[in-house]
Amino acid sequence: MTETAAGRPLLEVTAVTKSFGALVAVNRLSFTLNEGEVLGIGGPNGAGKTTLFEVISGLSPATAGSIRFAGQDITRASAEAICHAGIARTFQLNAAFDSLTVQENVEVAAQFGRANRAVPGLRLDRHARAAVETALEITGLTERRNRVAAKLPVIDRKLLMIAGALATEPRLVLMDEPVGGLTPGEIDRIVALVERLRAAGRSIILIEHVMRFLVQLSDRVLILHHGEKIYEGAPKGLVQDAQVVDVYLGQGASKRLATYLESRT
Numbered sequence: 001m002t003e004t005a006a007g008r009p010l011l012e013v014t015a016v017t018k019s020f021g022a023l024v025a026v027n028r029l030s031f032t033l034n035e036g037e038v039l040g041i042g043g044p045n046g047a048g049k050t051t052l053f054e055v056i057s058g059l060s061p062a063t064a065g066s067i068r069f070a071g072q073d074i075t076r077a078s079a080e081a082i083c084h085a086g087i088a089r090t091f092q093l094n095a096a097f098d099s100l101t102v103q104e105n106v107e108v109a110a111q112f113g114r115a116n117r118a119v120p121g122l123r124l125d126r127h128a129r130a131a132v133e134t135a136l137e138i139t140g141l142t143e144r145r146n147r148v149a150a151k152l153p154v155i156d157r158k159l160l161m162i163a164g165a166l167a168t169e170p171r172l173v174l175m176d177e178p179v180g181g182l183t184p185g186e187i188d189r190i191v192a193l194v195e196r197l198r199a200a201g202r203s204i205i206l207i208e209h210v211m212r213f214l215v216q217l218s219d220r221v222l223i224l225h226h227g228e229k230i231y232e233g234a235p236k237g238l239v240q241d242a243q244v245v246d247v248y249l250g251q252g253a254s255k256r257l258a259t260y261l262e263s264r265t
Contacts, residue, residue: 008071010035010203011056011172016065018048018055018227025051027227028065035171038194038204040218040235042211044248048227049207050092053174057089058082070171083113088165089174094157098150102141102160105149106132106167113168128167135166138196140189155186162193172203179213187213211238211249211257216264223248236261 009032018026026048033039041049054060056067058079066075074082096105110128124132136142139159144152149160158178165173178194179187187210194217197204208214214221215235223231223244231237231244238244239258249257 009033010070012068014066016055016062018051019063025227029229031222033203035203036201037219038198038217040206040214040221042214043224047224049224050176053089053176057087057174083168084115086171088168088170090161090165090176090178092177096149096157096160101146101148103145105160106135106163109164110167131167131169135163139163154181174205176207179208179210191216212260
């Protein structure tokens with residue numbers, strides 16, 4: 001893990017709050033992410049995890065606090081500007097243009113996800129075409145490039161979202177429940193993909209309820225509850241934290257996770 005050239009973390013979230021009227025979804029949350037690091041975020045439903053992604057990506061700006069990315073304040077930046085700055089994300093639901101092919105979906109991301117275009121044009125430039133090919137290859141979708149998105153199975157739709165994110169050539173990828181609803185074998189495919197991205201130096205924040213996936217890939221884990229941080233540290237410390245066990249894991253899941261962590265040492 002390395003910091004940015006300026007000696008600062010790649011992402012700095014400082015005392016961020018997001019309120020919806022009287023409901024405080026994220027409450028004075030602070031954390032940092034170094035370049036090349038994988039941060040896993042877990043917590044019960046309603047803990048504020050996806051809302052946090054909405055805030056970081058600019059879809060729902062923070063009520064208070066600040067967010068800095070690569071040394072620049074993006075707290076009030078638009079979603080478009082944040083994407084162009086180098087933050088891409090995927091969603092819980094399988095978002096895609098259903099009537100377009102796999103390749104066409106990724107081309108849209110490559111064409112518009114990296115910079116504003118006064119005259120969009122009808123053809124991709126050489127750089128965008130290369131970004132599309134790289135994204136298809138790393139996600140294993142090259143042979144499915146001509147399939148219409150609406151007809152893809154769940155695993156391929158999740159891979160398509162990741163391919164679209166990668167086509168924007170981001171420094172940071174936010175993945176919201178990338179293995180939700182997948183079989184164990186399909187989860188292993190996403191694990192291998194994230195490991196390839198990590199090996200290439202990509203910075204990643206993962207939200208996931210599948211704890212085997214989260215602890216296997218994360219350098220650090222952040223657990224939220226009612227919008228507040230209740231744990232931040234190494235994955236192995238999760239099962240030793242009484243509050244995490246009480247409000248999130250439960251005794252049974254905690255024992256299974258402890259066995260899994262022991263098997264990896």
